[in-house]
Structure formats: structure tokens, C-alpha cells
Amino acid sequence: MIKALSNETRFRILEWLKEPEKHFGALAYMHQGCDFEGGVCVGAIAEKSELAQSVVSGYLVKMQKSGLLESKRHGQFTYYRRNEDGINAFKESFLKEL
Amino acid sequence: MIKALSNETRFRILEWLKEPEKHFGALAYMHQGCDFEGGVCVGAIAEKSELAQSVVSGYLVKMQKSGLLESKRHGQFTYYRRNEDGINAFKESFLKEL
DNA sequence: TGTACATTTCGATTTAGATCGATATAATAA
DNA sequence: TTATTATATCGATCTAAATCGAAATGTACA
Numbered sequence: 004m005i006k007a008l009s010n011e012t013r014f015r016i017l018e019w020l021k022e023p024e025k026h027f028g029a030l031a032y033m034h035q036g037c038d039f040e041g042g043v044c045v046g047a048i049a050e051k052s053e054l055a056q057s058v059v060s061g062y063l064v065k066m067q068k069s070g071l072l073e074s075k076r077h078g079q080f081t082y083y084r085r086n087e088d089g090i091n092a093f094k095e096s097f098l099k100e101l
Numbered sequence: 102m103i104k105a106l107s108n109e110t111r112f113r114i115l116e117w118l119k120e121p122e123k124h125f126g127a128l129a130y131m132h133q134g135c136d137f138e139g140g141v142c143v144g145a146i147a148e149k150s151e152l153a154q155s156v157v158s159g160y161l162v163k164m165q166k167s168g169l170l171e172s173k174r175h176g177q178f179t180y181y182r183r184n185e186d187g188i189n190a191f192k193e194s195f196l197k198e199l
Numbered sequence: 200t201g202t203a204c205a206t207t208t209c210g211a212t213t214t215a216g217a218t219c220g221a222t223a224t225a226a227t228a229a
Numbered sequence: 230t231t232a233t234t235a236t237a238t239c240g241a242t243c244t245a246a247a248t249c250g251a252a253a254t255g256t257a258c259a
Binding site: 045060 | 234235236237238239
């Protein structure tokens with residue numbers, strides 16, 4: 004997880020996803036009431052980060068595997084959002100071990 | 102600082118330095134009452150990490166510049182110890198931003 | 200002063216990470 | 230079924246990190 008955070012773009016993505024409505028267009032993220040609130044689709048994150056779509060796709064997979072993000076496929080879109088449980092667990096172990 | 106922590110050896114060094122007396126020989130670290138208590142010399146850290154001394158020297162410089170460690174030269178030895186202020190500041194900003 | 204030892208710096212090599220474009224896969228819509 | 234769009238994967242290239250041994254620097258001491 005530390006390695007996932009050690010890249011500046013990946014770090015920023017995690018910040019953007021704290022407030023999707025502030026950083027992404029209304030069509031890019033899933034709204035209140037849906038079954039994956041706060042999730043943002045890959046293309047929107049790629050556009051915002053100004054990196055190739057393939058790069059960002061790989062980043063997101065990596066961040067999910069490390070426990071920073073969680074994802075859900077919805078039709079042709081894959082939505083990613085913060086995995087708050089994973090992040091909090093990381094924070095705790097970080098405070099203890101460091 | 103995140104990048105400094107993203108290397109496993111560097112991370113372990115920081116852990117070792119939490120309890121120098123448990124991880125290093127009595128001659129390797131500075132004892133209570135001296136002017137740099139808890140400091141461990143480069144050679145001892147290099148030996149423990151099983152990497153070339155030149156590698157570890159570079160690591161320690163990097164960790165100091167990032168704010169994780171502080172150092173003091175004492176004769177021919179350079180002693181390194183945790184920079185608790187820097188580490189705590191990092192923890193705080195980490196909890197807030199993440 | 201010159202030898203011994205600790206540390207740092209340097210140059211070279213190997214490995215890992217970043218990044219892209221092209222292609223493959225998956226889902227939708229005509 | 231075919232064309233379109235979204236995402237994921239692949240192969241190639243370039244850059245950064247890891248790592249080593251050798252040489253340079255700094256310090257102590259005979």
C-alpha cells in the first residue's frame with residue numbers, strides 16, 4: 004500500500020475520490036441512491052490525470068489490489084471509489100508501526 | 102517521505118531504530134547520558150541490513166533529508182537515530198490528507 | 200606523518216516503475 | 230449481427246531505483 008501511494012498521480016487520485024462531485028463531471032460518478040455511490044469511471048479519472056487511459060487503468064487495478072480502492076462494473080463502465088475500510092486499517096497499522 | 106518509506110529495507114531500518122539496544126550491539130549505538138542517545142553508527146546498520154555499506158549510507162542520507170532520521174558525526178562515526186518530530190508531523194499530515 | 204578504519208561519493212550494471220500506442224475484451228446500441 | 234464505446238491487457242521504450250565495488254574523504258592514533 005505504501006508503494007501504491009508513493010506515486011504522485013496515484014496519491015492524487017485518492018484525494019480526488021474524496022470528493023468526486025468536486026473533481027469530476029456529473030456523468031462521471033455515481034450519485035446518491037445508487038448501489039455504488041461515489042464511484043467514478045476509469046475514463047474520467049484518466050482524463051483528469053492527463054495520462055493515457057491504459058496507464059490509469061493499470062494504476063486503478065494496482066490501487067484496488069493494495070486495498071486503497073474498490074470497484075464495481077456497471078455495464079460497460081468500471082467505477083472506482085475509495086475503500087475506506089482498507090484505508091483506515093492502513094492508517095491504524097501505520098500509526099502503530101511507524 | 103512516502104518514497105523513503107516505500108523501500109522495505111529503509112522501512113525496517115526505521116523500525117530497528119525504535120529499539121537500538123534490541124537490534125544492535127552495545128558498541129554500535131549511543132547510550133543514555135550521551136549527547137545523541139539512541140544513535141546507531143552506519144556500519145552497524147549496514148551489517149544488520151545485509152547490504153553493501155555504500156548502499157546503506159545512501160539510504161540513511163535519503164532518510165535524513167526526507168525528515169525520517171537525524172544524524173550526528175562523532176569522531177569517525179556518523180550516528181543516525183529517528184527524527185521523532187519529523188515522523189510525527191508526517192503521521193499527522195498523513196491522517197488528515199489520506 | 201603515515202596507517203587504519205568509518206563514511207561518503209562515484210561509475211557501472213541490473214532491476215523495477217512509468218508511460219505510450221496498439222490490440223483484445225466486454226457491453227451497448229443501431 | 231455489426232459498429233461503437235469503455236476498459237483491460239500486451240509489448241516496447243524510457244526513466245528512476247537498487248545495488249555493487251572502487252576510489253575519495255574524513256578522523257583517530259601510533
